[in-house]
Amino acid sequence: MHNIAILGFGTVGSGLGEALLTDRERLARHLGDGLDIKYILDLREFPGHPLGDRVVHDFNIILNDPEIELVAEMMGGSHPAYDFSLAALKAGKHVVTSNKEVVANFGAELLETARQNGVRYLFEASVGGGIPVLRPIINEAVLHEVRSVRGILNGTTNYILTQMRIHGTPFADALSAAQSMGYAEANPTADVDGLDAARKIVILAALAFGVIVKPDDIPVKGIRDVRPEDLQAAGACGGTLKLIGSASRECGGLLISVRPCFVRHDRLLAHVDDVFNAVSVDTGVLGEVVYYGAGAGKLPTAAAVEADITDILSGSVQSQEALTWKAGSRDDLCDASLVSYSWFISGGTDSRITEPMTEEAVKKLCAAGQNYYPCL
Amino acid sequence: MHNIAILGFGTVGSGLGEALLTDRERLARHLGDGLDIKYILDLREFPGHPLGDRVVHDFNIILNDPEIELVAEMMGGSHPAYDFSLAALKAGKHVVTSNKEVVANFGAELLETARQNGVRYLFEASVGGGIPVLRPIINEAVLHEVRSVRGILNGTTNYILTQMRIHGTPFADALSAAQSMGYAEANPTADVDGLDAARKIVILAALAFGVIVKPDDIPVKGIRDVRPEDLQAAGACGGTLKLIGSASRECGGLLISVRPCFVRHDRLLAHVDDVFNAVSVDTGVLGEVVYYGAGAGKLPTAAAVEADITDILSGSVQSQEALTWKAGSRDDLCDASLVSYSWFISGGTDSRITEPMTEEAVKKLCAAGQNYYPCL
Numbered sequence: 001m002h003n004i005a006i007l008g009f010g011t012v013g014s015g016l017g018e019a020l021l022t023d024r025e026r027l028a029r030h031l032g033d034g035l036d037i038k039y040i041l042d043l044r045e046f047p048g049h050p051l052g053d054r055v056v057h058d059f060n061i062i063l064n065d066p067e068i069e070l071v072a073e074m075m076g077g078s079h080p081a082y083d084f085s086l087a088a089l090k091a092g093k094h095v096v097t098s099n100k101e102v103v104a105n106f107g108a109e110l111l112e113t114a115r116q117n118g119v120r121y122l123f124e125a126s127v128g129g130g131i132p133v134l135r136p137i138i139n140e141a142v143l144h145e146v147r148s149v150r151g152i153l154n155g156t157t158n159y160i161l162t163q164m165r166i167h168g169t170p171f172a173d174a175l176s177a178a179q180s181m182g183y184a185e186a187n188p189t190a191d192v193d194g195l196d197a198a199r200k201i202v203i204l205a206a207l208a209f210g211v212i213v214k215p216d217d218i219p220v221k222g223i224r225d226v227r228p229e230d231l232q233a234a235g236a237c238g239g240t241l242k243l244i245g246s247a248s249r250e251c252g253g254l255l256i257s258v259r260p261c262f263v264r265h266d267r268l269l270a271h272v273d274d275v276f277n278a279v280s281v282d283t284g285v286l287g288e289v290v291y292y293g294a295g296a297g298k299l300p301t302a303a304a305v306e307a308d309i310t311d312i313l314s315g316s317v318q319s320q321e322a323l324t325w326k327a328g329s330r331d332d333l334c335d336a337s338l339v340s341y342s343w344f345i346s347g348g349t350d351s352r353i354t355e356p357m358t359e360e361a362v363k364k365l366c367a368a369g370q371n372y373y374p375c376l
Numbered sequence: 377m378h379n380i381a382i383l384g385f386g387t388v389g390s391g392l393g394e395a396l397l398t399d400r401e402r403l404a405r406h407l408g409d410g411l412d413i414k415y416i417l418d419l420r421e422f423p424g425h426p427l428g429d430r431v432v433h434d435f436n437i438i439l440n441d442p443e444i445e446l447v448a449e450m451m452g453g454s455h456p457a458y459d460f461s462l463a464a465l466k467a468g469k470h471v472v473t474s475n476k477e478v479v480a481n482f483g484a485e486l487l488e489t490a491r492q493n494g495v496r497y498l499f500e501a502s503v504g505g506g507i508p509v510l511r512p513i514i515n516e517a518v519l520h521e522v523r524s525v526r527g528i529l530n531g532t533t534n535y536i537l538t539q540m541r542i543h544g545t546p547f548a549d550a551l552s553a554a555q556s557m558g559y560a561e562a563n564p565t566a567d568v569d570g571l572d573a574a575r576k577i578v579i580l581a582a583l584a585f586g587v588i589v590k591p592d593d594i595p596v597k598g599i600r601d602v603r604p605e606d607l608q609a610a611g612a613c614g615g616t617l618k619l620i621g622s623a624s625r626e627c628g629g630l631l632i633s634v635r636p637c638f639v640r641h642d643r644l645l646a647h648v649d650d651v652f653n654a655v656s657v658d659t660g661v662l663g664e665v666v667y668y669g670a671g672a673g674k675l676p677t678a679a680a681v682e683a684d685i686t687d688i689l690s691g692s693v694q695s696q697e698a699l700t701w702k703a704g705s706r707d708d709l710c711d712a713s714l715v716s717y718s719w720f721i722s723g724g725t726d727s728r729i730t731e732p733m734t735e736e737a738v739k740k741l742c743a744a745g746q747n748y749y750p751c752l
Contacts, residue, residue, distance in 0.1 A: 293665035
């Protein structure tokens with residue numbers, strides 16, 4: 001019997017619990033052994049829930065139980081999620097998580113701790129929710145130089161931009177609609193201002209390039225300044241605007257950013273709408289490969305965590321060495337202001353695509369009331 | 377040192393040889409040991425080629441060399457590719473291949489032989505070329521019921537349809553253009569009449585549902601009858617026409633087919649153009665996940681085979697049990713004529729989307745000169 005513990009029994013944690021109960025027989029067949037959720041750590045009680053009798057309030061019960069092989073950290077936030085994960089790894093327990101905040105900020109240390117203790121730290125659900133991108137990117141990066149990883153990494157902002165494009169709705173109204181649909185939180189800052197996407201692109205860049213930088217160290221711009229008329233003008237210029245997380249090697253460093261970009265209609269990413277996400281990986285050898293699917297949601301996220309658990313407990317040893325990240329700093333990043341792009345200038349009938357130039361140059365070119373966006 | 381042999385040194389085989397030479401150091405680091413191409417089986421000689429001194433003409437030299445751990449079958453065609461693969465597996469050697477004809481027709485037997493001999497038979501490159509779909513689908517199918525697998529599985533026909541749509545070119549002219557671009561073969565039948573896509577959908581269905589049927593047993597229709605005016609009418613009805621390989625569970629059996637379908641613009645598959653391929657996998661839990669990329673080509677195909685080799689030699693044991701296929705027959709297939717779809721009827725200004733009905737019913741509905749296509 002494989003004994004595991006779930007830390008945090010909110011939306012994602014309870015979703016995982018339910019998925020593991022539902023799939024119990026398939027799992028047992030695949031693992032050749034049963035899987036038991038021995039503990040659930042939460043401050044609350046869940047009377048009447050089929051897993052209600054597993055609830056404990058003291059993490060040390062889990063930490064000190066040698067029967068616990070694996071801990072699924074579903075708490076969210078940095079603390080105590082990071083601290084509990086570190087302690088579990090040091091105690092020789094595998095850890096899986098959907099917590100992008102912890103992976104983005106402490107991933108290098110947690111992976112190194114896992115390596116030192118002969119256990120694994122996996123986090124498929126932290127990037128792209130239900131889209132299985134983690135393993136393919138690791139597999140690619142082992143063999144081939146990854147040129148770039150780019151994607152639509154946040155469903156809330158993609159939904160808002162889609163509504164603005166189709167209905168001409170201003171940003172504030174589209175945001176309200178997203179909130180009433182349950183696609184955006186009451187405090188939408190992490191989504192709308194790009195922080196959620198920043199955490200994800202930092203993790204994707206680490207998978208591709210082996211260096212993890214802090215989300216706070218990369219340039220991040222959200223979608224608050226995008227106007228419906230910008231989307232209309234983009235359409236007339238043969239493309240659309242998408243919030244793009246982007247990581248590539250440029251001018252001797254890593255260029256990592258989140259910002260709204262002009263995406264031509266002949267790129268598949270231009271057609272990723274509503275709450276869906278997509279990740280595009282470019283290797284010289286394979287060319288562009290795109291992974292598309294639901295980026296969030298209780299069931300897809302639970303399924304991604306479940307896949308990590310299965311992977312570990314079935315002994316399907318994805319080379320953990322490939323998952324060693326160097327903790328990067330600003331010195332690993334190249335100066336975005338030196339890089340030249342083509343730009344989409346949005347200004348009514350004067351809208352156009354420029355020759356490649358720096359951001360400073362395009363800024364000077366723009367008249368009052370014109371917005372500019374780099375072309376993907 | 378890991379010793380391997382390549383069977384067949386044509387486009388794909390030599391591409392693999394070159395990829396393994398180029399990536400020699402990365403591979404050695406990842407595998408913890410070097411990899412040597414000890415033999416190349418081909419009828420020809422390759423004087424001056426860096427691997428020219430490895431060429432042998434007798435398969436028994438490879439079969440009887442206990443140092444050979446793995447055989448990469450890159451010959452194409454059923455015979456002797458199937459026979460050599462079977463012999464190699466029985467001799468306890470792993471086999472990897474890009475040969476969809478062999479996998480589609482003999483996959484169940486070869487996988488079972490691999491299992492019995494404690495070795496592995498992998499074929500990522502046989503479906504989707506450079507798009508890594510095999511492992512994700514296996515992983516999904518282990519845990520969750522796959523509802524359907526659908527895709528644009530042939531680059532040649534997708535290129536032709538794209539040209540017909542954009543330029544209004546008739547089929548015959550678009551085919552000539554594809555041939556002059558090197559996208560279509562002098563004898564284009566396998567592509568244009570759907571056989572290539574049929575082999576791939578049969579393999580994908582086997583990955584998803586565990587049963588492999590013969591490509592000859594499924595209904596297959598190519599793109600010869602698609603007219604530029606059908607594509608134009610489809611556009612006016614909010615979609616486009618794509619050659620779709622489709623496998624799903626319906627009416628107590630598997631519904632597997634290849635035929636041109638109407639795909640609405642709000643489906644990502646509608647936007648997969650030119651020679652690109654895409655595979656859409658629908659599980660109840662994850663929803664739709666789409667994988668997109670180059671479906672063919674020397675480098676992507678070689679890279680996919682290389683990934684299989686790395687996977688096996690690094691001991692990253694993708695559960696081979698999940699790769700056990702029952703050899704299916706016509707009895708496993710449900711009768712497509714009983715299934716109701718919505719249909720796109722193409723007939724100039726009278727073009728329309730119907731209510732769900734059987735093919736027989738829509739046929740009666742069509743006037744002379746009208747074509748009909750099922751809606752995806």
